Amino acid sequence: MPIDHPSILNKPPLFELRSISKSYAEQTVVNQLSLRLHAGEIFGLLGESGAGKSTLLQLAANLINPDLGEVWLGGEKLPLPSDLLIPGHPDIKIVHQDYGLSPNLSVRENIRYALRYYEKSFRDARIEELLELCQLQALAEQPAKLLSGGEKQRTAIARALAEEAQILLLDEPFAHLDLPNNRRLAETIRKSVALSGAACIFVTHHATDALGLSQRMGILRQGSLIQLGTPQEIYHQPLNAYVAGLSGEANVLDLTLAEQYFGRHDWHVLPHAQVLIRPEYLHVQTTPSADGLKAEVRWSIFEGSRYRVCVRLEQFDLMVYSNKELKEKQKVWISVV
Numbered sequence: 527m528p529i530d531h532p533s534i535l536n537k538p539p540l541f542e543l544r545s546i547s548k549s550y551a552e553q554t555v556v557n558q559l560s561l562r563l564h565a566g567e568i569f570g571l572l573g574e575s576g577a578g579k580s581t582l583l584q585l586a587a588n589l590i591n592p593d594l595g596e597v598w599l600g601g602e603k604l605p606l607p608s609d610l611l612i613p614g615h616p617d618i619k620i621v622h623q624d625y626g627l628s629p630n631l632s633v634r635e636n637i638r639y640a641l642r643y644y645e646k647s648f649r650d651a652r653i654e655e656l657l658e659l660c661q662l663q664a665l666a667e668q669p670a671k672l673l674s675g676g677e678k679q680r681t682a683i684a685r686a687l688a689e690e691a692q693i694l695l696l697d698e699p700f701a702h703l704d705l706p707n708n709r710r711l712a713e714t715i716r717k718s719v720a721l722s723g724a725a726c727i728f729v730t731h732h733a734t735d736a737l738g739l740s741q742r743m744g745i746l747r748q749g750s751l752i753q754l755g756t757p758q759e760i761y762h763q764p765l766n767a768y769v770a771g772l773s774g775e776a777n778v779l780d781l782t783l784a785e786q787y788f789g790r791h792d793w794h795v796l797p798h799a800q801v802l803i804r805p806e807y808l809h810v811q812t813t814p815s816a817d818g819l820k821a822e823v824r825w826s827i828f829e830g831s832r833y834r835v836c837v838r839l840e841q842f843d844l845m846v847y848s849n850k851e852l853k854e855k856q857k858v859w860i861s862v863v
């Protein structure tokens with residue numbers, strides 16, 4: 527399995543986790559995991575709840591001791607957290623799920639604290655810039671303890687961006703955000719990382735967040751990185767049915783069955799002679815078509831820009847997308863796009 531994408535293979539990594547492992551009691555939470563990050567790179571870590579994402583970020587932040595393995599930054603091996611007076615590293619910033627804001631300080635003061643060593647005019651200008659970037663101007667004087675979850679999250683991220691660390695680690699940065707703020711924050715992270723040349727790891731259990739923001743991403747399962755690649759590689763060429771399902775809506779069919787119904791196509795083949803057919807690889811029509819297979823609608827859910835529809839072919843169900851509303855038991859014809 528490639529560790530790096532070919533475009534950056536020749537550059538030295540800024541940050542490295544080398545075969546790092548961590549167990550709690552009998553449970554291996556992170557298992558011999560290696561990862562290299564380059565300057566300016568945004569890496570998304572996608573995994574289900576309990577996969578070890580937060581533990582991995584804490585290891586990457588040098589906040590907890592690994593049982594085995596090493597953390598490297600800028601070509602230097604970091605000392606173990608237990609050998610430090612204060613665990614962590616000044617060039618590695620982490621935004622935890624609990625944000626770590628000073629509750630009695632205002633939004634502005636929380637951000638200002640991160641910039642306390644800078645000259646006043648730079649600091650004031652940077653605070654205004656970050657307030658605007660994170661859409662916090664109207665809340666600037668509000669004490670952190672009175673903020674909503676999403677507002678706290680934006681403040682914590684503004685503060686982390688203020689510190690201009692080499693490595694930015696974000697634990698579920700979009701967890702409490704509505705769609706406009708989600709998009710705005712993703713853009714803010716993208717711009718900040720590009721400008722600063724930092725590297726960023728963010729963890730999420732939402733495929734759309736990982737696919738949309740990452741330049742490269744990894745799938746974490748039971749503490750192991752089971753697949754690394756670009757969002758397009760992960761989405762269209764998942765390692766197995768598990769990754770296919772985690773990264774988006776997926777029809778997984780036996781190859782023989784898929785060929786029997788749809789003929790030969792360039793499907794991505796999964797282990798156990800199965801193929802991946804994403805719903806958007808299929809076309810649904812409400813009138814008979816020469817190449818269409820007759821099916822019956824089982825259910826249909828409105829998702830805004832489209833309907834997510836489950837249809838029954840003779841022997842199996844398929845998920846498809848439709849622009850039009852379809853009724854239960856309605857006859858439709860399914861073809862390959």
Ligand SMILES: Nc1ncnc2c1ncn2[C@@H]1O[C@H](COP(=O)(O)OP(=O)(O)OP(=O)(O)O)[C@@H](O)[C@H]1O
Pocket residue numbers: 550551555573574575576577578579580581582731
């Ligand atoms: N300090 C600890 N002591 C004991 N077990 C722990 C500790 N920290 C994490 N774990 C266990 O390790 C596993 C992974 O936890 P972790 O928080 O890293 O997962 P996660 O992928 O971030 O999950 P979520 O998406 O739900 O936040 C869990 O089973 C958790 O109970």
